[in-house]
Amino acid sequence: MTQSSDIAVEVVDLAKNYGPVRALNSVSFSIEGGRYYALLGPSGGGKTTLLRLIGGFLRPSAGSVYLHGQDVSHLPPDRRPTSMVFQNYALFPHMTVERNVAYGLKLLKAPPGEIRDKVERMLGMVGLEGYNRRMPHELSGGQQQRVQLARSLVLERDILLLDEPLASLDAKLRKDMCLELKRIQEKVGITFIHVTHNQEEALTVADRIAIIADGELVEEGTARDIYETPRMRFTAEFIGDNNVLDGVVADISDGRATVDLGFARVDVAAHGLPAARGDAVALSVRSELLRIVGSGQDPEASWQLIPATYVEAIYLGLTISHLVRLPDGTEIVARVISGERSEEEFEPGSEVTMGWPGDRARLHVA
Amino acid sequence: MYDDFANPWNIRLKWLYLLGVVFALLMPVFYTIYISFNQHGFGARIYDFTFDWYRVVLGDTLLVVSLKWTVYLALAAIAATIPMALLSAKFYKRTRRKVAFVALMLSPLFVPADIMGSALLVFFKNLAIGFVWLDEALGVYWFDGWFDLGFLTALIGQVIYVHPYAFIVILITMSRYRVQQTEAARGCGATAWQAFWQVEFPQIRVGVFSSCAFVTILSFNEAVRTALLKGGFDTFSNVLVAQMLNIGMSGESYAMAGIMSIVSMLVIGSVIVFTLLRTERLERRARAMAEPVMSS
Amino acid sequence: MSSGAISGPARAGGGRDIPAPAARWRDYLGENGVQKWVFYIPVVFFLLFFAAPMALTVVWSVFERTQFWMEPGFTLFAYDNFFSSARAENYLFSMLHGAASVVIAFAIGFPIAVFIRRRVTRVAQHRVILLFILPFMISELVRVFAMRPVLGRHGIVNSLLMELGVISEPITVILYSPLGVIIGDVMSFLPFMIFAGFLALEAVQNYIFEVCDDLGTGRVRLFTHIILPLAAPGIFAGSVFIFVNSLGVALVPTLLGGPGAVNAGLIANQAIVALDFPLAMAISTIMIVTLVALLYIGHRLFDLTKVLEPIS
Numbered sequence: 001m002t003q004s005s006d007i008a009v010e011v012v013d014l015a016k017n018y019g020p021v022r023a024l025n026s027v028s029f030s031i032e033g034g035r036y037y038a039l040l041g042p043s044g045g046g047k048t049t050l051l052r053l054i055g056g057f058l059r060p061s062a063g064s065v066y067l068h069g070q071d072v073s074h075l076p077p078d079r080r081p082t083s084m085v086f087q088n089y090a091l092f093p094h095m096t097v098e099r100n101v102a103y104g105l106k107l108l109k110a111p112p113g114e115i116r117d118k119v120e121r122m123l124g125m126v127g128l129e130g131y132n133r134r135m136p137h138e139l140s141g142g143q144q145q146r147v148q149l150a151r152s153l154v155l156e157r158d159i160l161l162l163d164e165p166l167a168s169l170d171a172k173l174r175k176d177m178c179l180e181l182k183r184i185q186e187k188v189g190i191t192f193i194h195v196t197h198n199q200e201e202a203l204t205v206a207d208r209i210a211i212i213a214d215g216e217l218v219e220e221g222t223a224r225d226i227y228e229t230p231r232m233r234f235t236a237e238f239i240g241d242n243n244v245l246d247g248v249v250a251d252i253s254d255g256r257a258t259v260d261l262g263f264a265r266v267d268v269a270a271h272g273l274p275a276a277r278g279d280a281v282a283l284s285v286r287s288e289l290l291r292i293v294g295s296g297q298d299p300e301a302s303w304q305l306i307p308a309t310y311v312e313a314i315y316l317g318l319t320i321s322h323l324v325r326l327p328d329g330t331e332i333v334a335r336v337i338s339g340e341r342s343e344e345e346f347e348p349g350s351e352v353t354m355g356w357p358g359d360r361a362r363l364h365v366a
Numbered sequence: 367m368y369d370d371f372a373n374p375w376n377i378r379l380k381w382l383y384l385l386g387v388v389f390a391l392l393m394p395v396f397y398t399i400y401i402s403f404n405q406h407g408f409g410a411r412i413y414d415f416t417f418d419w420y421r422v423v424l425g426d427t428l429l430v431v432s433l434k435w436t437v438y439l440a441l442a443a444i445a446a447t448i449p450m451a452l453l454s455a456k457f458y459k460r461t462r463r464k465v466a467f468v469a470l471m472l473s474p475l476f477v478p479a480d481i482m483g484s485a486l487l488v489f490f491k492n493l494a495i496g497f498v499w500l501d502e503a504l505g506v507y508w509f510d511g512w513f514d515l516g517f518l519t520a521l522i523g524q525v526i527y528v529h530p531y532a533f534i535v536i537l538i539t540m541s542r543y544r545v546q547q548t549e550a551a552r553g554c555g556a557t558a559w560q561a562f563w564q565v566e567f568p569q570i571r572v573g574v575f576s577s578c579a580f581v582t583i584l585s586f587n588e589a590v591r592t593a594l595l596k597g598g599f600d601t602f603s604n605v606l607v608a609q610m611l612n613i614g615m616s617g618e619s620y621a622m623a624g625i626m627s628i629v630s631m632l633v634i635g636s637v638i639v640f641t642l643l644r645t646e647r648l649e650r651r652a653r654a655m656a657e658p659v660m661s662s
Numbered sequence: 663m664s665s666g667a668i669s670g671p672a673r674a675g676g677g678r679d680i681p682a683p684a685a686r687w688r689d690y691l692g693e694n695g696v697q698k699w700v701f702y703i704p705v706v707f708f709l710l711f712f713a714a715p716m717a718l719t720v721v722w723s724v725f726e727r728t729q730f731w732m733e734p735g736f737t738l739f740a741y742d743n744f745f746s747s748a749r750a751e752n753y754l755f756s757m758l759h760g761a762a763s764v765v766i767a768f769a770i771g772f773p774i775a776v777f778i779r780r781r782v783t784r785v786a787q788h789r790v791i792l793l794f795i796l797p798f799m800i801s802e803l804v805r806v807f808a809m810r811p812v813l814g815r816h817g818i819v820n821s822l823l824m825e826l827g828v829i830s831e832p833i834t835v836i837l838y839s840p841l842g843v844i845i846g847d848v849m850s851f852l853p854f855m856i857f858a859g860f861l862a863l864e865a866v867q868n869y870i871f872e873v874c875d876d877l878g879t880g881r882v883r884l885f886t887h888i889i890l891p892l893a894a895p896g897i898f899a900g901s902v903f904i905f906v907n908s909l910g911v912a913l914v915p916t917l918l919g920g921p922g923a924v925n926a927g928l929i930a931n932q933a934i935v936a937l938d939f940p941l942a943m944a945i946s947t948i949m950i951v952t953l954v955a956l957l958y959i960g961h962r963l964f965d966l967t968k969v970l971e972p973i974s
Contacts, residue, residue, distance in 0.1 A: 019462060057549050077552040084553040090546035094568045103564075104554030137651060148550070155554065372781070380777050384790070387774060391797040391849060394808035397818055401811060409816045454704040465967050470708050476903060476957070477716070478910020480927030481949050484934055484942045488722055489715035491731070526712050529704075558697060580799075587801035590913065594934065603803055610807060610917065623804045634799045638792050645785065 007069070008033035008159055008191040009054060014063035016049050023049040025215035026063065031208075033068075033158070036185045036192045038206035038223075042238070043197055046215040048163055051195045055161045056080045067159065083152040087164040090148055091136040097123070097147050098132040104155045122150040125184060142173045149181075153188060160185075162194040166201060178204040199239050203227060211235050233364035236284035243287060243332040244364075249279045257363055259283055263327035266304040268361045275365050282364045289360045290334040292322055292346070293353040302358035308332070310346040322346070324354060395627050402624035407617040419621035429605060429622070436601040439517070439592070440585040443524045447581050448574060450525070451532035455540050475530045483523060483594035490519045490595065515597030523591040528584045532577035539573025540566075572644060579637045583630050602626065716950060723943035732939045740944035749929055753948070756915075756925035759840060760908040763847035764901045767855045770848070772897065775859030776889060780871060791860060798853040806846050806917050813837040813845065813918075838920040846918040847908040855900040862896020862969065863889070895964040902956050910949060 010030035016023045024046045031037050039047040052058045054065055056077035064073045072080050083104070091100050098119055105115045123129055126146040136144055145165055152160055165181070166174045182205050185192045196202050202209050202223070209226045211218040211234065219226065219235045230236040237244055247259040247266075257270045259281060268283050275281055293305060308324040311331065315338070322334045334354065346352060401407065405414035423429050454471055461467050474482065490513045497509035513519060543566060551561035567574075589603035596604070606622045613619075726735035744750055778790050797805065812818050813836045820832040835841050870892070874884050890897075908914065912927035924932075926949045933942035960966055 055553065057552070076558070077549070078555045078557055082553070084549065086546040086550055088546070089544040090550040092547055092551070092565050103551070103556075107555045107560065151550070151554065161553075377781055380773075380781065384774050384777060387770060387852070388793050388797070391794070391852065394812045394849070395797070395800055395805060397811060398804065398808040408811050450704050450707065453701050457701040457704060460701070467705070470705065470713065474708075474712055476906055476953055477950070478907050478927050480912045480931050481910045481946045484930045485715040485719045485946050486711070487934065488939055488943060489711075489718060492718075492722075522711050526708070529708075583799050587799075587803065589801075589803050590911075603801065607803065615810065619807075623801075623807055627800045627804050630800045631796065634796055638796075641792070642789065645788075649785065 006033050007031070008035075008067065009193070010066040010069075011050070011054065012064050012066070014050070014053055014065065015061050016046075016053060016058060017061045022215055024053070027212075027215075027217045028063075029210065029217055029220060031191060031193065033191050034189055036182065036205055036207045037194065038202035038209045039193065039195045039212050040199060040202040040206075040209050040239075041197065041212035041218075045213040047195045047197075047212040049215075050212060051084075051161050051163055051193060054159075054193065055082050055084050057084075081157050082159040082161055083155050083157045084161040084163060085145070085148045085152050085165045088141075088144075088168045091144055091151075093136050095136075096132065097128065097134050097136070097139070100136065100147055101151045101154055103151065118154050119150075122154040125153070125187070126150045127180075141169050142177060145169070145177065146180075149184070153184070158190045160190060160192045162192060164195055164197070166196070166198075174198075174201065175204075181205050211238060213238070229362060230284070231362075231364070232366060233282045233284070236282075236362060236364060241287040241333065241335060242284040243290060244282050244284045245326075245330065245332075246280070246282050249275050249277050249281055252277060257281070259363070261306065261326075261328070264306040266306065266361070267358060268304075268363045269359060270363055273363055273365050275363065279365065283361045284364065285356045285361045287321070287333045287335040288319075289356050290332065291336075291355055292324070292334055293355045300357075303355045304358055304361065305353050305355045308352055308354045310348055310350050310352050312348055313346070324352060398620055399624045399627060402617070402620035404617075408615065408620065419617040420625070422618055423621045423625065426618075428600075429602070432600045432602045432605045435599045436586055436603070439520060439524060439601060440582050442517075442521050443528055443585040444578055444581050446521065446525050447529050447532050448578060451529060451536050451577060452574070454529070454533045455537045458537060459540070459545070471533055472530050474526050479527070479588075479590035480594075482526065483591040486519070486523050486526070486591070487515075487594045490515060490522075515595060517596075517599070520592050520596040523595040524585050524588055527588060527591055528581045531580050531584060535577040535580060536570065536573045539570045543569050572641070576637050576641070579633050583633050586629060587626065719943045719946040719950065723940055723947045725940050725943075727938055727940045730937055737940075740938075740940040743941055744944055744948070749924075749945075752924045752929065753909075753926055753945075755840075756909050757905075757952075759844055759847065759925070760905040762844050763851070763908045764904050766844065766848050767852045767904050768897065768901065771852050771855035771900075772859045772893075775856050775863060775893075776885075778856075778860055779863040779866075787860075787864075791857065794853040794856050802850055802911070803913060805850060806913050809842070809846050809849060809918055810837065813842060837918060838923075840919070840923065842918040842920070843908075843915050843923055843925075846914040847904070847911075850911070850914065851904040851907055854903050855897075858896040858900030858903070858969070859893055860896075862893040862899075865968070866892045895960075895966050895968040898960040898964050899966060899969050902953070902960060905956070906949075906953050909952070 007030045012028050013026045014024060014028070015026045027046075027050060039050060041047045049058065053060050054067075056072065056075055056079075060073055064071050066072070067081055077084070092103065095103070101119045101122060102115050105118060110118075119132075120129075123131065126149050128143060128146050128150065131139070131143070131147075136147070139147065148165070162181075166177050169177060178201055181192070181194070185205075192205075194202070194205055203226075206223050208221065209223050210220040211226065211232070213234060219230065219232045221231075226235060227240055230239060230242075233244065236242045245259075245261055247261040249257050250260040250265060251258040252270060252275060255270050255272065257268055257275055259266055259268055266283070292310075293303075306326065308326050311323040311325050314321045314323065318338060319335045320338050322336070323331055324334065325331050332354070402419055403415050403417070404410060405416040405418060406412055458464060458467055458471075493513040494511075497512045501507055501509050547565050547569075548561045551565045552558070556564065587603060589601075589607050592601050593604050593607065600608075602622070603626065606619065606626070609616070609619050609622070722732065723740055724736050724738060725732040726737055727739070744753075778787055782790055810817070814820070815832045815834060815837075817837070819836070820829075823829045824832065836845060866889075870888065871884075874888055879888065909925050910927040912925065912931045915923040915925050915928050926945055930942045930945040930949075933939070933945065957966065
């Protein structure tokens, strides 16, 4: 019991069925207090279901939710130490900003003076001083989400749940709000659990990320680990701009595996993964690490090289993506910052050699 | 939706047709009211305006008593139907078997008054007999008189009749409500009841009020089911039917019909005016939303 | 299975050392106790006072008639009584009237529904529909009754036509006649055809009309290929409503029909007055079977659940 004090949320074998549909499939994990935690995954993967189970908006079909070591599985949301920020439309449209934020405190029958002070302070924290008398429909989408945030934070619960809080905002505003959320979380120091399908958003805000797909917890780790060293193939395909190549283990020794891609053999660190000769595996290389090795250049010895046919360049503003086709027909992408290096121009259809630093590819056995 | 290429005269003609149909539907009622103010009644060559027939109706103790019963029944129907319609709408939102539920709730619309009334009449008589039998079997008098024809049976008949209308109106209003608001309220620490009463109800109030108006009118106008299921009293429309069938049409009948239609029109008219004013307000709000207030 | 990545110390073993909190009284009152069951009140009420009486009519219709009531038994006497008398013929006749009312109501009402949907702006649509709610909300009793001074020998229609010299003799076929019954039914139930048609068309997206204009679908084809099929569930629901009510509402033949004019509702009513309860129940049963059969056919043909789309 002693160590669970710094575990804010723990779910054990948690499952949820909607009739015959299985939305969440026996998931277990725990979250340390004071962290900013993101649940990231494709739509319909079960992440929102998981969040709503933690918040008490859904009743688990099996398993339990512990908040600070206390089993709360049977409690409704108003009796859990959580509060929730919703995607949209969740402000009370018939109340002013001030009354929205004060709602929870009024339910607690806090003295009016205290309510006023706390509301004022919280509106200041989210950057909405002077908006007290506005009605929700008079606010922009970003401001509405700030009010929601204030309404939840003012309750001083120690776990804040955010269900796609930025999904209805445009890209620019979303970026600003991400930083804002991060800043506020650091300031209040409580646990944030943030559901999103947007990887950039998750990487910006979160200390730790859990990848949720098909009702399963796929992988969990720090934002950096998830991005740079994904363990699962699904994570590699979902996060970042990874090129995933299928192959067969041709040889394994000294913690390194040689993978036969069918048209080339490459060397990759096995990281103690349970791979044996003959196993079907995948390896992933992020597109920004992949290079087109020019004819005049002489790559370092540790680089892994594969042959390819140049297809086309796609200009994306900040970056340029070079699309090439491998001998087995797979198309992969090498991404470079526009104008950073004097890039060679390649003729579509010309033969090129692709390469990456030997330790930067990841091996996936599942 | 406007078609910029449509012939305006074509459209005007269609409007004329539409208003003509509305006129044809309403004209008989207004004609009845017109006759009810004639000293000489229907068919007379001369028209002398008078309130006499209304004075006769309102001076008739029997009719005033029946009017009283009508009001009681309408009030009881509101008290029973509106909470139940709210529960039904909530139930509809959360149930998985929506089609089966809605079929059950709306099918009374499709069962004609006389058929529904007869079936309920026989049902209540059987229930009453069953309860008497139960009392005899138990040797007690607890259930004597349960479901004997009376106010309660007439009320049940009316609730079955008006509930579908109240349910639909409330459901339509509720469909504009976002469930997230209830969840947000729960997240703020509200109980289910507090979330409903403080957050959801203020937003569906209009629907609740209009369904109150509908229930009032439908209950006020109802004649057939009540005639079969009542016991010991007559409602206003019961008396009117009896008069038409037994005595024939008199100036009094026209005045009674006049009272019934004027009351209905007043109630519905005020609901319509209120709704129009409200949509006007909502539109202004929508326009305000189209030009959001920028941060100061 | 989940990979179960655990951050922080893993829980040892499966057993929790805190016992589950004992259920408190508040939990019984809460959403999983009383509050959950409160929502079943309407279902129970309608099963008890609507579905059960309707279903039981079948049982009561085969009971034995006694002098003032009936007693349990099995006899088809009531059905025999119904089918071997003029009642069956009257029932068929009132079905014919019902069908005529439906066709007329469709011809008058449906174009209005289409017009409102297609040519009136979104905001104004509901206001125009409100125009048709007003007559619908005035007592049916009064509206049917009001047809007498309109259609009668000295009624407004006859006086007007004679005044204008269109006719020299009052038209008597429009009141106290089968035609009078049909006119009464149409006047009573027409708004329902407009509502149902409009609701069905409201579910049709605007772009469908625009696509048709763009593709050059003619007026006739637009109506037969697009509007009719899309509005079919609503039209059907409206039609069944009108049909069943013209079969079942006794008021219209009573007030507007000639001598001997009846429909199912009136036969049932007369049977009740004559204290022949099994006969009344047999007629109710036949009526309900007709209704269920119609709804079943309609559902197979058009999927009536579509009518519910606007509210779901």
